[in-house]
Amino acid sequence: MAVSIKEISDNVRLAREMTMLGNYESSEVYYEGCLQMISKLILVISDSLRKTKWQQVQKQVSSEYEHVKILKTMLQTLRLETSVEVPTGVRKRDEPNLADITNSDAFSQNDPDIWPPPTPVDHSNGPKSRIAVAKRSDAKKYPASRAGSSTAKKLEINRHSKSIKKEERPTSSRSERIGDNKPEKDHKDSENNEKNEPTDEKKFECHGMERELADTLERDIVQKNPNIHWDDIADLHEAKRLLEEAVVWPMWMPDFFKGIRRPWKGVLMVGPPGTGKTMLAKAVATECGTTFFNVSSSTLTSKYRGESEKMVRLLFEMARFYAPSTIFIDEIDSLCSRRGSESEHEASRRVKSELLVQMDGITANNEEPGKVVMVLAATNFPWDIDEALRRRLEKRIYIPLPTMEGREALLKINLREVKLDPDINLTTIAKRLDGFSGADITNVCRDASMMSMRRKICGLRPDQIKQLPKEELDLPVTMRDFEEALDKNNKSVSKEDLDKYERWMNEFGSS
Numbered sequence: 001m002a003v004s005i006k007e008i009s010d011n012v013r014l015a016r017e018m019t020m021l022g023n024y025e026s027s028e029v030y031y032e033g034c035l036q037m038i039s040k041l042i043l044v045i046s047d048s049l050r051k052t053k054w055q056q057v058q059k060q061v062s063s064e065y066e067h068v069k070i071l072k073t074m075l076q077t078l079r080l081e082t083s084v085e086v087p088t089g090v091r092k093r094d095e096p097n098l099a100d101i102t103n104s105d106a107f108s109q110n111d112p113d114i115w116p117p118p119t120p121v122d123h124s125n126g127p128k129s130r131i132a133v134a135k136r137s138d139a140k141k142y143p144a145s146r147a148g149s150s151t152a153k154k155l156e157i158n159r160h161s162k163s164i165k166k167e168e169r170p171t172s173s174r175s176e177r178i179g180d181n182k183p184e185k186d187h188k189d190s191e192n193n194e195k196n197e198p199t200d201e202k203k204f205e206c207h208g209m210e211r212e213l214a215d216t217l218e219r220d221i222v223q224k225n226p227n228i229h230w231d232d233i234a235d236l237h238e239a240k241r242l243l244e245e246a247v248v249w250p251m252w253m254p255d256f257f258k259g260i261r262r263p264w265k266g267v268l269m270v271g272p273p274g275t276g277k278t279m280l281a282k283a284v285a286t287e288c289g290t291t292f293f294n295v296s297s298s299t300l301t302s303k304y305r306g307e308s309e310k311m312v313r314l315l316f317e318m319a320r321f322y323a324p325s326t327i328f329i330d331e332i333d334s335l336c337s338r339r340g341s342e343s344e345h346e347a348s349r350r351v352k353s354e355l356l357v358q359m360d361g362i363t364a365n366n367e368e369p370g371k372v373v374m375v376l377a378a379t380n381f382p383w384d385i386d387e388a389l390r391r392r393l394e395k396r397i398y399i400p401l402p403t404m405e406g407r408e409a410l411l412k413i414n415l416r417e418v419k420l421d422p423d424i425n426l427t428t429i430a431k432r433l434d435g436f437s438g439a440d441i442t443n444v445c446r447d448a449s450m451m452s453m454r455r456k457i458c459g460l461r462p463d464q465i466k467q468l469p470k471e472e473l474d475l476p477v478t479m480r481d482f483e484e485a486l487d488k489n490n491k492s493v494s495k496e497d498l499d500k501y502e503r504w505m506n507e508f509g510s511s
């Protein structure tokens, strides 16, 4: 494949940007990528003058790369020393963490354009930011993968320096929140663990500003089992099969999904709104029983510049730590609009770049059995997605409007808690609902089931309404109720929208 000069210059620019931000892990990945591209390019250049010029570029870029590597090594050594000698729990607020300074803070002090991050809440006497999960029987040491090695090191250091930290128990352990069968027991166990070091809980710990961000992520993580099963989702057999193959099986049979059969880096669910994409993601989490990170784009697009990419990095570090994990990013289009598009802000470009780097990082990680991290994304606007991200979301599946069979199933699911008039004909209603999305059908059912109550209370005063017996309101839903509901509710997806999806899937789909 021909090497694009634009891609080389983009990579150099990003590598330098990442270096400026102190994000050396990412910067290394960009430098490596770009050096590889330059080598490939040199191989195919026949003109000797041009070749020499490119060799000079190569030399310059590789010397920059060497400097970055030296900086990173120095920083890691310093971090190690600082963390061991001065544990975060006892560090004073006016003694900044070296790692924090070398990341964005130093830049924000010098650059008036960069907003300072919010003043961190002083937790010196409170609980440390951490998520605790019951240790898996097969859990190994957290792998110091390329992209996550700094945190991995910090984790190690934290374990060693634990004995000098005074920590309170977090308000709730993660094992309770993920719907563990024995929360009581775990609660007691973890209390005992606090007393009897070493603990058998696996904890994700971090410091300084990262702690604040980890808290934010923790709030957005679906800790408890979303409890949506395949059977709760009407229709969409093909999508369920593909998701099983792409996400569930690699988690169950990591030894088989290796080499050429390696799991897809990411899966993108594309389709009109309200067709069940979020439900499918929740079902994947339930069926896999893995740590599930449900992140909306808004969580990742922090208004504090420089924070968003840290958030993305932390998200992936957490996912690797708790692997096997599934990261679900809803409305990924709002995070990753096309490069150079009008809506593209410099900060959002950096978030996108970080996401790309992290997604590349999980490929190596996924080679390790039991450590699979899968990215599952959803969008209603696939045409707005950046090409580079689209390439990384290797499996792109279409979640269509429900079929006739699906519409009948959706009617049954939605009406399972209400009484139905014996004359009601769900097949007739399903025919009338052609072109409606799952969410539209839910709305029609909700409306129809309230019709008789509306008729009953029409013209009554509030005190009369309150006195109405329940049986008089809870009447069976009739065909007439549906007729009225259908007159009021229109479909939300137009023919033009469907054509657009079809065109996009024909061009970029891979199901």
Ligand code: ADP
Pocket (backbone or CB within 6 Å): 232, 233, 234, 235, 236, 272, 273, 274, 275, 276, 277, 278, 279, 280, 378, 410, 413, 437, 438, 439, 440, 442
């Ligand atoms: P999307 O993420 O595609 O916008 P959601 O998964 O959030 O759609 O679905 C919205 C609502 O529509 C759900 O809460 C559910 O009530 C209903 N729904 C949509 N598709 C289905 C389906 N296939 N089976 C059951 N309910 C569905």
